[in-house]
Amino acid sequence: MLSAIGLDEAQESAYRALVALGSAEVADLAGRLTLPEEEAVRALRRLERQGLAARSPARPGRWVAAPPGVALGALLSRQRHELARAERAAALLDKEYRAELAGTGGPEVLEVVSGTGPVAQRFRQLRLTAATEVCSLVSGRAPGPLPPVTEGVAHRAVIERDGLGDAMAPGGLDRAGAGHRLRVTDRVPTDLMIADRSLALIPLTDRASGPVALVVHASGLLDALAALFEAVWREAVPLPTLTGAAPDPDAARPDATDLRILSLLLMGLTDASTAKQLDLGLRTVQRRVKRLMELVGVATRLQLGWHAYERGWISRPGEAPRERPDTG
Template identity: 60%
Template sequence: MLGAIGLDDAQEAAYRALVGLGAAEVVDLSHRLGRPDEETVGILRRLERHGLVAQSSAGSGRWVAAPPNVALGALLTQQRHGLEQAEMAAALLAQEYRAEAAEPSVHDLVEVVTGASAVTHRFAQLQLGAEKEVCALVTGSPMVVSGMENTAEERAVERGVRFRVVIEREVISGPNGIVEITAALSRDEEVRVVDRVPTKLVVADRSLAMVPLGRNSAGPAALVVHGSGLLDSLMSLFESVWREALPIRLDPDGAPEEESPDGPDAVDLRILSLLLAGLTDASAAKQLDLGLRTVQRRVKRLMELADVTTRLQLGWHAYERGWVARTPD
């Protein structure tokens, strides 16, 4: 808990123990911490340099804890000052970078990243550096990072970054496909599906993109594309795939499912046929091996599509629109 101000676990444990005791001999503190006396003395010396403990005037082997509100407050102030200095330095560096990037050399518009470690690091960096939006095309065969391993994505979402992701259908049937999609939807990411995406792609804030190059003797490789006509083309590619893809959402049972197109799909039509034949929602659900809430949700959506308020009206509109055929007299 106190690692943020520079204390390791051993130092924090020693300081907490000494705060609880007020003062203690090295022997007693060593016994409480389960460490040799020499190691405990070393820990106390380091805490002394932080101003958290001091040797008691009562004896050379006795140590006392400094008041936490005073000692820790001073360390927190130092830490804040250090962070402020780092923020100022980052802002200055960003300003210099923007000035240099105003008219970048054509050779600086594309980076080639090779090796699994380098590709993984750059992939995480791209997501963690995003401020507004990350767009991605995902295939069923990740190059170096699977969805389960992509912790940078979770951290970016927590900061309020919007994620728009198009997956190819193969991802759903993958080993962890349903788990990964459910987790993404639970984080309010927007996920859509198509039969196949043209390439793996990640774009951050429409200013930086990453596309794979496949593998070579050095391992996986990828291109990192900075602001340019090529980046604009990659973003246009994503948007065209996004428009054609079907949204995925969580059904009432918490499982991911594709949203239907503008009209009823084959499952909707089977549900309608069974209901018009006189079956109850529960019977239709059992007949089609669906959940009851799934059937009810689909019927509600069909009513919205038909712009009706009753199921009787829905049946009439279903015949009028040709969704189901009338039974011959």
């Protein structure tokens, strides 16, 4: 937590221990931190240089913590000052960059990035520097869950149905209400990420030397990619929205777990993927689905989805939950 102001894990642990104890000898502190005494001494000396700890003048051999409000406040102030200087330097460099582009006829439209590290770094840069919106097309080939979005930045993503289980790691459904607007389609034409409609990144086929990605700067090509995303977005299926029925296993209504299972199945996940997403057993999922089908008196899951919407258990994204009597 304190790494942002220059403390490593050992220093932070030592400082927290000193704050909790008031004062401590090296041997006691090393035992509390399960560190060799020489490592505890090094951590204390680094804290001393940063003004966070000092040798006790009244009790030789013991160390005391500096008051957090004063000592950490000073470090935070220094970090803010350095960050402000870095921001001014970045703005100056950007101004010089744009002036150079204006003198040479504009930027290169395409940029090729090679290697696992550089490609991953450019993905992070696009996502973290976006100010308004990130748009993504995610194929079944794209590994891992959807990345978190920066607070205040919208994220629209169309996910290929085969990759839905991987794109949404356990608990990932909650992201739909925390910045992600998700839709599902059978197939996306390419993996794609667009930041603020000013920069795009397309991963290409991996080479023997590692992954390759194409960065597209502002241009007619970028406009075409944005139009492609919007076309896929329009045709994709929105994720159903839960209406928040109260858990009540004895009532003739689904509980919260039933609704999550139903929502994931309507998104196109298999029973196995749904079980993994919700950390349930496969038989538990299948048993609950069977109970829901018996509850509404239907023979197929397609009929179950229709009845779930008609009864107000789920609603389309952007649609207000409808007050509809549940006739059982």
